[in-house]
Each structure stands twice: as structure tokens, then as C-alpha cells.
Amino acid sequence: MSKLNFEYFLKSDVVEISKNLIGKILYTNVDGEITAGIISETEAYAGPGDKASHAYNNRRTSRTEVMYGRGGIAYVYLCYGIHHLFNIVTNVEGIPHAVLIRGIIPYLGIETMLLRRKKTEPKLDHFSGPGSAASALGIHTSMSGTSLSGNRIWLEDIKLKIPDYAIYNCARIGIDYAGDDAKLPYRFLIKHEHSKKIFEKMRDPR
């Protein structure tokens, strides 16, 4: 089990990183409460040339400014006034690439995560969808800009590797405004059946 260091996030191919992040473990420490999930779904947002990105055409605002920082920090923003969506900034300083985390498989602290989600049934559905995944991990917009090499949010490799046949990719969701870029196959996810297997194994390790 090794913590991913910032160099991992400096690579230039955000789509490649998106795919590679599938199966990594995302940890948060919120007020001393540690929870974690296996990343099961991601989307790449390729910065200035990507109409779906908040940083399209190098648009800079106080919200998007953190995306222009060095890879390996969190970009968290509010969507529809309700959902705190968690992204990982990639590439070198000045290039605003990011990966949206869209789903997790509970790995550590599922009781806490269920409380945050106001759910009782330990179902996988409650942790898929970008708003749900971030909420389960206690992520808030106030954490935007947090370094992933600190002790508040970080990533680790897992021994169990997700095989390629269990991963597929397709077009991103909810970005109809992005024209042709809406068709780009920048979304990666673990097939549902495979996610369920991992989830069950996690809950009953025998």
C-alpha cells in the first residue's frame, strides 16, 4: 500500500490518468474521521481545448484558479447549488487539467459514509454519482486547493488490480452544451457487475 506522490499527477495525458485512477483508493480525514473508497468512475476534463471544461479557452475565475496550480491538488466546486463535486488537478502548473471523481466503492468507514449520505442500507448505489461520492467522503468546497500529498485527502494504490476487461469507457455525462466535445470518450468506469463483486468481497472478506 503506497501513497501516490505528486509526480503521479504531473503527467500530461489527463485521459490516461483518468483511466489509471480507476481502482485507486481515495482517503479523506475530516475532523479526525478517516474514510476511504475505491475509485470506480472518473471523467477527464482536458483544459483549454475542451469545451466541457470550466477552464475552456483558459478561462480564469476565482473558482477555477486552483486548476491552474500544479497537479496533485483538489478542485472542488458546487453544482446545482447542492452538490460538492470533487476533482483532482493534473499536469504541470499553468495547465488546467482535472479528473472528476464520479463514483466510489466503500473501502473504509462505511458506517460514517452512510451517515453522511443519510442512508441505512449499505448499497453501492449510494456511492455512485459525483455528488454522492464526494458527500460520502465528507468533501466540501472549502477543501478546494487542498494538496493531495498532505494528511487531509490522499490516494493510495491497492493490491487488488482492476483488470482491463472490467473497465470500459464512453462519452461524458451532462455536458450537452459542449458540442462535439460531448462525444469524447473521456469517461471511465468499472463495470457494475465487477464493482458489486469487489463491494461484496470488501464487506465479507472470507
Next chain:
DNA sequence: CGTACGATCTGCT
């Protein structure tokens, strides 16, 4: 300053 709308989720039908 005012307005339009979004990288969504939920519950009800």
C-alpha cells in the same frame, strides 16, 4: 447589480 443556469440527485408517477 440582476439574471440565467449548471461536470446532479431524489422522489414520485
Next chain:
DNA sequence: GCAGATCGTACGA
């Protein structure tokens, strides 16, 4: 399958 929730952000006046 669809509408409603709900509010910060962006942008134009």
C-alpha cells in the same frame, strides 16, 4: 421518465 430542489458562479448592463 420527469419535475423540483436550491444557490454560487459567471457574465452582461
